Amino acid sequence: MSHADTKVVTAHLPRPLAERIDAVAARLDRSRGWIMKQALTAWLDQEEERDRLTREGLADVEAGNVIDHQAVQAWADSLGTDQPFPLPTGR
Template sequence: MTAPTKALTAHVPLDLADQVDALASRQKRSREWVIEQALAAWIEREEEWHRMTLEGLADVDAGRTIDHERVKAWAASLSTDNPLPLPTV
């Protein structure tokens, strides 16, 4: 059974449309399939970004943060012969 679908319309630059068509041709897939895959991957990435942002904000609210000066010192040490260990909470 196929999931219900809905047609979406978007105006994109011609060079992007040409890239989609070329990719579809190389993969022997439809333009619609390529766009659906790209849109699904983008939404998944954005959802993960949102989840991680909320997780980070919860850490801040709970006081689970690392002092900025410790992070700067760690970052500066990375190019030395004796890098500092990764700072932890």
């Protein structure tokens, strides 16, 4: 990756967090920048997946693909009994 393909981003971090980054970088024999790129990439991937799942859930609600709260509660209450109810399903 050339310098033209990168952008410097500055962030003020609490000293304990910066020290943790330095410790991991030393342990892995990697640069601080490499550690931060890995961490930010993982966090962004997680946030994008959370957003995708939220949108998917909202689309299900709008389409009426929901399970009645009382049915879920009855199922959960039955789990500790000798005859638990089957897992409720949507329409």
